[in-house]
Amino acid sequence: MTTTATHRALNFSAGPGVLPEEVLRQVQHDIWDLGGTGIGIMEHSHRAASYDRIIAEAIADCKKVGGIGDDYDVLFLTGGASTQNHMIPANLLPEGGTADYANTGYWARKTAEECQYYGKAHIAFDGKPSNYTFIPRQSELKFSASPAYFHYTSNNTIMGTEYHYVPQPPAGVPLVCDMCSDIYSRPFDVTKFGLIYAGAQKNLGPAGATVVIIRKDLLERSPRPLPTLLRYKPFAENESRPNTPPVFAIYVVGLVFKWILKQGGLKPIAERNQSKAKIIYDVIDATGFYTGHARDDSRSLMNISFRTPSPDTDKLFITEAKAEGMDNLKGHRSIGGIRASVYNAFPTEGCETFAQFMREFERKHG
Ligand SMILES: *Cc1c(COP(=O)(O)O)cnc(C)c1O
Numbered sequence: 001m002t003t004t005a006t007h008r009a010l011n012f013s014a015g016p017g018v019l020p021e022e023v024l025r026q027v028q029h030d031i032w033d034l035g036g037t038g039i040g041i042m043e044h045s046h047r048a049a050s051y052d053r054i055i056a057e058a059i060a061d062c063k064k065v066g067g068i069g070d071d072y073d074v075l076f077l078t079g080g081a082s083t084q085n086h087m088i089p090a091n092l093l094p095e096g097g098t099a100d101y102a103n104t105g106y107w108a109r110k111t112a113e114e115c116q117y118y119g120k121a122h123i124a125f126d127g128k129p130s131n132y133t134f135i136p137r138q139s140e141l142k143f144s145a146s147p148a149y150f151h152y153t154s155n156n157t158i159m160g161t162e163y164h165y166v167p168q169p170p171a172g173v174p175l176v177c178d179m180c181s182d183i184y185s186r187p188f189d190v191t192k193f194g195l196i197y198a199g200a201q202k203n204l205g206p207a208g209a210t211v212v213i214i215r216k217d218l219l220e221r222s223p224r225p226l227p228t229l230l231r232y233k234p235f236a237e238n239e240s241r242p243n244t245p246p247v248f249a250i251y252v253v254g255l256v257f258k259w260i261l262k263q264g265g266l267k268p269i270a271e272r273n274q275s276k277a278k279i280i281y282d283v284i285d286a287t288g289f290y291t292g293h294a295r296d297d298s299r300s301l302m303n304i305s306f307r308t309p310s311p312d313t314d315k316l317f318i319t320e321a322k323a324e325g326m327d328n329l330k331g332h333r334s335i336g337g338i339r340a341s342v343y344n345a346f347p348t349e350g351c352e353t354f355a356q357f358m359r360e361f362e363r364k365h366g
Contacts, residue, residue, distance in 0.1 A: 160305030
């Protein structure tokens with residue numbers, strides 16, 4: 001019956017991505033029996049006392065990790081991050097209004113496109129002409145006259161670019177951030193934000209739950225009548241349970257928050273992410289064999305997108321890496337090449353093994 005793999009691959013998947021091993025061990029146990037109840041986590045009612053505790057702790061721990069105050073609500077929604085592409089304008093953009101978007105890549109462009117169902121998207125920065133290789137500076141953001149909000153994507157999972165500052169919208173304009181692929185990879189000042197969202201499957205847990213951190217005053221905006229489950233407020237008022245929430249995903253995300261707290265919180269996590277990414281970027285920078293996609297000042301610490309001298313060599317790289325237990329390195333179809341995603345749960349030793357492999361591959365094929 002048991003088919004426990006004795007060896008786990010080094011998983012560079014961009015999402016769903018690698019999870020902390022101690023979290024997976026706990027999940028293994030709780031799937032069978034949650035806390036001595038004789039009922040597994042997937043079989044409990046979302047209204048059971050044991051689940052009351054799980055969701056309350058997940059919300060409290062999310063706040064503790066992020067230093068999030070009482071003027072914000074933490075929500076667990078469904079439909080992936082992409083559902084926020086329409087939920088945000090539906091809830092925050094008045095009829096005929098304009099919202100500003102920074103287009104820094106695939107996901108950033110998609111979210112701006114979905115805005116059109118509710119109003120106008122003004123592109124405050126367009127990275128397309130430069131093939132999305134860099135993050136705009138504050139001075140490169142050109143805002144419209146009175147945007148309902150400004151949306152940016154803090155980490156571009158595909159391009160491998162990341163903001164290393166928090167952009168500032170015009171005074172009084174809520175800052176909305178797609179933080180899917182770098183949420184809780186480093187500390188941030190939540191008070192600068194109106195709304196943050198992230199599909200859990202990159203850095204927080206399994207697919208199925210989307211974390212939304214929303215400033216409470218934004219819950220009161222209702223620019224149009226909307227069905228209940230398209231509004232944020234019913235989720236805020238009912239601990240994310242106006243209907244059955246993704247119980248299992250929320251439970252795992254809760255365990256990941258506890259894991260982050262056990263690591264000492266976001267500061268040590270950020271330091272480790274810095275040194276992990278550096279191990280790989282150092283190999284890219286050492287010679288001309290590897291070329292990174294991102295401009296140096298815009299490099300992502302989570303997703304490292306690069307290429308070898310040719311698409312054929314990229315392919316060979318991915319095949320040889322896989323043979324050595326390093327998996328999911330193929331770049332996204334939109335830019336090709338190689339992508340190494342090294343989320344919070346990806347171990348430092350894994351980066352060292354990979355760097356060694358990169359050097360060896362270059363020696364053989366360079
Ligand atoms: C993965 C990703 C998305 C899309 O997430 P879904 O949950 O699949 O909808 C959006 N934005 C960014 C930055 C992502 O990395």
